[in-house]
Amino acid sequence: MTATPLADGGDGHLPDGVEPRTFDGDQRLATRGEPVYGEPVQDGWRAWDPGRSKLGAMLGRGVETGFAGGDTVLYLGAASGTTVSHVADFAGPTYAVEFAPRPARDLVRAAESRPNLFPLLKDARKPATYAHVVESGVDVLFQDVATRGQGEVACRNRQFLADDGWLVATIKARSEDVTGPTEVTFGHVVETIESEYEVVTTERMDPLHEDHLAVVARPR
C-alpha cells in the first residue's frame, strides 16, 4: 500500500476528530484534549507527534487504520499514555491496558481529564484478567506491546473484537529476536496473526520508527 502525504489527497483516511492543523507554520495532525507529554497546544488542539507515536506516524502517512472516530477501542501497551490519550480524544470508550506500574501512573493522569479513557494495569497476554471489564465487540484492537510473542497477543485478544472490527498492530522485530534478520522475524509474527486474522496491510515504519512493522488486519 502506498502512503499518501499528509497535505495531499485530503484527509479521507483520518478519523473524525483528527485534523491537520498549523503549529508554528508546520502542518501537523492534532486532536482536541488536555496536553499529556508537553506537546504544543493551540485553540484546544494538541499536536500529535509522529516521532513519539506509531499510530500518529501511520495516520500521517495515510495508512488506512479502520479508526473512524467515536469507535470503541481496546489499546494494548498504553505505556504512559502518549498515543492512547490522542485516541481517547477522538474515539469513544477506550480501554488502555499496560502492565508496568510506573508508566501506568502517568497513564492514570492522562485518564483523569478523559472520562472515556479506562486505564487498566493488566498483562495483555492474560485477557481473562480484564475480560470482566472490557466489553465485547470493540471496533478497533490497537496493539503496541514491544514484547516477545506479539503475534500471540493479537490472537488472544481477538475475542474482544467485533467481527467487522480492525486489528492495528505495530510489531517490533527486536522484541522477538535480537539476532535474526528482521524480515524473517516479521514473517513469523505475521504468520501467527494470520491464524486469526486476514491481513490487509503491512508497512515498514522507517525512518520514524526503525525496526517496526505496522500490520492492519480484519478478523477471520
Next chain:
Amino acid sequence: MTGDGWFAGCDAGDTATGAEHVREGRADAPADWPARAVESGFAPDEETYYTALHEACVAATRDEATEAERAGDQQLVHAVRAMDDCMRTANELAERLSEWAGALFDADGGGVEFARAVADREPTTPDEERAVSLAGRVVDLADEAADLEAYVETRAPTVAPNLAAMAGPVLAARLVALAGGLESLAKKPSGTVQVLGAEDALFAHLRGHASSPKHGVIYTHEYVRGTRPADRGSAARAVAGKLAIAARVDHYSGERKPELDAELDERMATIRARAEDDEEGDDG
C-alpha cells in the same frame, strides 16, 4: 464467578468496591457489559455506567501501580546488598589469590584486575590449575557485582525517582537498604539519615579519610566528599536534609520534583562559597 462483569454485586456510587472488582475479578470471555449493567439495574443508562467504570478503573490502576512500585523497594534492597556482598567477597578472594598466584607465577599485583590477568593464563601444573580457576571465580563475582549495579541503576529511579536523582541510584539504594525499605527511610528524621551506615563495615575503611564521624554512607555523595573538611558537617546536614525530603516525596507521592535538586544545589553553592571567601574555614 467467571461470567460476571466487574459491576456485579456493587453499587454505581461505590468506587472502592468497583475498583477492587476491577483489580481482582476475572471472566472467561468479554460480554456487552454496558448493556448488561443497565439491564441489571447497576446504572440507569450507559453514560452513567461509563462514568462509574472510569472512576473504578482510575482508582484501581492508581492504587495498584503505587503498591506495585512500593514492593519494588525490596527488590532494590536485595540487589544492592548482593552487589556489596559480591564485591566484598571478590576483593577478599582476590587478596588470597594474589598471595597464591603471585608466588606461583612470580607476578605482582592484586585486586580484580590481577585476577583477570591470572584467569587468562593457561595452567600447566595442577597447582596452577587451581589458582587460575580461583581467579575465574573472582572475575565472575566482580562481573556479577557490575551486573547488579547496572540493575540497581535502572531500578532505583523507578522505586525512588527523587532520591535516585539527588543521591545517584547506588547511594539511593544503599540508603533504602540501610533503613530496611523506602517507607521506613521516609519516616526517619534527617539526623538519622545523616548517620545511616556509619556503623557499616563498608564505611570503616573510609573513616580514615573522614574528619568527622557525623556522616554515614552519604559520605560517598559528591557534595559531602568533595567539600573541604571544615564545611563537611554543614554539607552532610544539607545533603541529609534534602535526601530525607526526597525519600518522603518518593514514598508518599512518587512524583518527580526537580525543584528539590535545585534547592540542594543552591544550598551547596552557599556552603562552598564560604571556602572561597574565607581560607581558614568557619565550620568546625
